[in-house]
Amino acid sequence: MRKVLGRGKYDEFMADALAGNSSPTTWEYSPAPETVPVVIPDQTQLYVGGKFVEPRSKKWFATINPATEVTLSQIADGDASDVDAAVSAARKALKPWEKLPASERAKYLYRIARRIQERARELAILESMDGGKPIKESRDVDIPLAAQHFFHHAGWCDKLRYAMPGTREPRPVGVCGQIIPWNFPLLMAAWKLAPALACGNTVVLKPAETTSLTAMRLAEILQECELPPGVVNIVTGAGATGKALVDHAGVDKIAFTGSTEVGKQIAKACAARGTRLTLELGGKSANIIFADAAIDQAIEGIVQGIWFNQGHVCCAGSRLFVEESILPEVTRKLEMRMKTLRVGDPLDKNTDIGAINSKQQLTIIERYIAAGSNEGCTVWQPSEQALPAKGYWCRPTFMTGVQPAHIVAREEIFGPVLAVMSFRTPEEAISRANNSPYGLAAGIWTEKGSKMFDVARRLQAGVVWCNTYNQFDATSPFGGFKESGFGREGGMQGLAAYLSE
Amino acid sequence: MNEQDRLAVLKTWKLFIKGGFPRSESGRTLPLNDSKGALVAHLSHASRKDLREAIESARAAFLGWSGNTAYLRSQIIYRLAEMLEGRRLDLTDAIRCTSGVSRKKAEAEVIAAIDRTVSWAGWCDKFPMVLGSRNPVAGPYHNFSMPEASGVCVVVQGVAEQHSLLGFLSLVLPPLCTGNTVVAIANTEHPLGALLISETAPTADIPAGALNVITGDAAELAGWVASHRDVDSIHAIANDKIASQLRAGAAENLKRVQILPVDEDFTDTDRWTNPRRLAPFVEIKTVWHPSAV
Numbered sequence: 001m002r003k004v005l006g007r008g009k010y011d012e013f014m015a016d017a018l019a020g021n022s023s024p025t026t027w028e029y030s031p032a033p034e035t036v037p038v039v040i041p042d043q044t045q046l047y048v049g050g051k052f053v054e055p056r057s058k059k060w061f062a063t064i065n066p067a068t069e070v071t072l073s074q075i076a077d078g079d080a081s082d083v084d085a086a087v088s089a090a091r092k093a094l095k096p097w098e099k100l101p102a103s104e105r106a107k108y109l110y111r112i113a114r115r116i117q118e119r120a121r122e123l124a125i126l127e128s129m130d131g132g133k134p135i136k137e138s139r140d141v142d143i144p145l146a147a148q149h150f151f152h153h154a155g156w157c158d159k160l161r162y163a164m165p166g167t168r169e170p171r172p173v174g175v176c177g178q179i180i181p182w183n184f185p186l187l188m189a190a191w192k193l194a195p196a197l198a199c200g201n202t203v204v205l206k207p208a209e210t211t212s213l214t215a216m217r218l219a220e221i222l223q224e225c226e227l228p229p230g231v232v233n234i235v236t237g238a239g240a241t242g243k244a245l246v247d248h249a250g251v252d253k254i255a256f257t258g259s260t261e262v263g264k265q266i267a268k269a270c271a272a273r274g275t276r277l278t279l280e281l282g283g284k285s286a287n288i289i290f291a292d293a294a295i296d297q298a299i300e301g302i303v304q305g306i307w308f309n310q311g312h313v314c315c316a317g318s319r320l321f322v323e324e325s326i327l328p329e330v331t332r333k334l335e336m337r338m339k340t341l342r343v344g345d346p347l348d349k350n351t352d353i354g355a356i357n358s359k360q361q362l363t364i365i366e367r368y369i370a371a372g373s374n375e376g377c378t379v380w381q382p383s384e385q386a387l388p389a390k391g392y393w394c395r396p397t398f399m400t401g402v403q404p405a406h407i408v409a410r411e412e413i414f415g416p417v418l419a420v421m422s423f424r425t426p427e428e429a430i431s432r433a434n435n436s437p438y439g440l441a442a443g444i445w446t447e448k449g450s451k452m453f454d455v456a457r458r459l460q461a462g463v464v465w466c467n468t469y470n471q472f473d474a475t476s477p478f479g480g481f482k483e484s485g486f487g488r489e490g491g492m493q494g495l496a497a498y499l500s501e
Numbered sequence: 502m503n504e505q506d507r508l509a510v511l512k513t514w515k516l517f518i519k520g521g522f523p524r525s526e527s528g529r530t531l532p533l534n535d536s537k538g539a540l541v542a543h544l545s546h547a548s549r550k551d552l553r554e555a556i557e558s559a560r561a562a563f564l565g566w567s568g569n570t571a572y573l574r575s576q577i578i579y580r581l582a583e584m585l586e587g588r589r590l591d592l593t594d595a596i597r598c599t600s601g602v603s604r605k606k607a608e609a610e611v612i613a614a615i616d617r618t619v620s621w622a623g624w625c626d627k628f629p630m631v632l633g634s635r636n637p638v639a640g641p642y643h644n645f646s647m648p649e650a651s652g653v654c655v656v657v658q659g660v661a662e663q664h665s666l667l668g669f670l671s672l673v674l675p676p677l678c679t680g681n682t683v684v685a686i687a688n689t690e691h692p693l694g695a696l697l698i699s700e701t702a703p704t705a706d707i708p709a710g711a712l713n714v715i716t717g718d719a720a721e722l723a724g725w726v727a728s729h730r731d732v733d734s735i736h737a738i739a740n741d742k743i744a745s746q747l748r749a750g751a752a753e754n755l756k757r758v759q760i761l762p763v764d765e766d767f768t769d770t771d772r773w774t775n776p777r778r779l780a781p782f783v784e785i786k787t788v789w790h791p792s793a794v
């Protein structure tokens with residue numbers, strides 16, 4: 001059954017509340033588009049050895065704006081020989097970069113952080129155009145956090161011996177191959193590059209196929225900051241480019257963020273040579289709401305947990321466990337809140353939910369929604385607001401009547417789709433939350449401290465958000481248990497992945 | 502009767518699973534020869550089913566062992582050291598029997614092994630302080646990161662070349678101290694130190710299933726360990742062939758793998774009592790809570 005929400009009494013309630021009177025009123029928003037122009041080149045190059053170079057493959061592929069389907073630029077398609085050139089450049093740069101006084105290395109990172117801050121507006125717009133995320137998120141989350149990661153790690157350069165207990169002179173691992181996803185393009189680049197560089201490594205970075213523009217803009221910033229040639233090399237391309245990087249014998253360490261499926265393939269590829277590896281993979285994170293929670297805050301947490309960045313978040317709170325006694329209240333309030341979310345132009349400052357990153361991802365999400373419906377779940381979606389004619393869109397969605405065995409309760413959807421389930425006891429909530437091969441994150445909502453700490457201890461998740469959700473910080477390690485990968489990014493613990501004894 | 506006239510009681514060493522000492526369900530045994538090639542005992546030759554049972558027993562014991570207070574775990578490991586101290590002569594003989602090293606050398610290894618146990622006992626309630634942190638996030642949140650046991654660890658001592666007793670404890674104690682439960686595959690050629698520890702464990706109050714010890718063909722068992730879905734980490738001495746087999750199998754469910762070379766030097770106290778040894782067996786969990794209203 002597909003339940004299409006019409007205008008009901010909760011709408012009226014909301015409208016009344018907003019208008020402060022008893023007669024139902026509609027509340028219209030005027031468009032508020034971001035107006036700063038950003039120049040996008042027709043064609044991008046690779047960044048190898050400190051220079052922008054044509055791909056040896058002589059091939060390019062189009063990157064589009066998922067909100068308009070308009071081609072933004074042609075992205076260089078790096079092949080194995082491009083990867084080889086980049087790895088050689090990184091190898092050549094390694095010794096001098098490692099030998100540079102740590103305090104000097106730090107200053108390069110500080111410079112990069114500053115330039116990201118200074119060019120934040122441009123980067124945010126580019127991120128929203130290329131990836132489809134709402135400008136308020138790229139402006140307030142992605143870009144500031146990317147700058148913070150460089151700034152925070154800059155300070156670690158000359159303090160590494162305090163970061164690793166039991167190590168007197170930690171040394172870099174060497175040449176790092178880093179492969180990043182399309183959901184937080186610049187932020188993931190920062191998460192990968194900043195600790196690697198702080199620890200004295202050199203890098204070949206492979207951005208995601210659909211979101212290369214901010215990575216190439218970052219290359220410009222690196223050049224502006226006079227980062228020594230070869231310390232960072234950026235090779236754009238699709239899966240084959242990433243595979244060439246993983247298989248390259250000159251790479252000492254691979255860091256990958258992406259799907260668990262690809263992560264396992266990479267782990268297998270690294271097995272023979274014993275290449276060092278860190279993986280930040282998929283999730284199906286549980287958000288647990290107890291009856292003694294502050295319900296209205298919890299509703300905001302659910303919204304933030306699943307509809308932030310169109311649900312294209314590896315740690316999205318995609319499984320909601322609600323204590324049975326409050327299930328009707330939570331469902332009602334969630335429905336009401338969901339209808340206030342604005343889907344549309346990512347460059348509009350009022351937009352809550354932007355475009356789905358690609359047509360391919362939209363197809364996957366729609367397949368999951370259909371699967372949920374076929375398995376007997378009730379699908380809740382606001383249907384009033386018109387969606388733009390062009391582009392890839394998915395309305396915020398939640399499903400009730402979900403059983404643990406249902407596909408939508410087990411598999412990562414990577415879209416704005418929430419599976420709502422109920423539980424009776426904390427024991428049941430914990431065992432069902434842990435009953436997943438994933439273990440990336442979890443949320444707990446309760447006003448009772450002892451219960452919160454008990455549940456936090458027993459959940460198998462690398463990040464546990466209590467009475468909040470989807471918070472990130474450069475000082476806070478991020479990463480998963482079980483099949484959500486291994487290794488941490490951020491904070492003191494994140495440095496270990498880029499240091500050897 | 503003179504020692505030389507008396508027929509020795511030829512022991513068959515058994516497996517240590519779930520706190521008990523079963524034979525291999527397969528009924529298979531392996532002969533164990535001393536350094537001069539004379540038969541001194543038989544070993545149980547663990548089958549795949551024995552390995553699976555050991556892993557199941559470790560899984561069942563995990564919540565209990567990891568849920569204990571760190572103080573209690575610390576006392577239990579220290580108790581193990583106390584028990585081993587009383588068996589110094591047995592342990593010395595166990596080392597000498599198959600390796601043929603001098604009494605002096607074997608005694609030195611036993612002393613080092615017991616001291617190492619004491620050292621790791623002390624880490625139980627300290628590693629969270631050293632590896633954890635309170636993170637100053639840029640917002641009104643209390644945020645801290647703590648290491649936690651990752652689950653079931655399989656130790657493969659298999660083909661280690663030296664220090665069968667010290668090596669066994671050095672491999673087993675880091676995962677055990679942090680709250681992991683362990684299935685250890687003893688050194689194939691020099692298993693007696695490990696087996697004596699298994700016989701000591703119950704009297705040290707190590708709970709049933711927290712430590713399991715099996716003997717058999719290490720290469721064969723390693724293949725089954727690699728593909729087992731309910732193992733969280735592997736701590737192995739391995740040659741290149743076994744290492745790549747372990748890593749490839751581990752990729753199936755992303756086990757954490759720490760491989761050491763066959764000539765690993767366990768006498769390096771600084772290296773082998775270092776909290777960095779704990780990295781593969783702990784997961785960092787970061788907890789956030791708002792700290793402003």
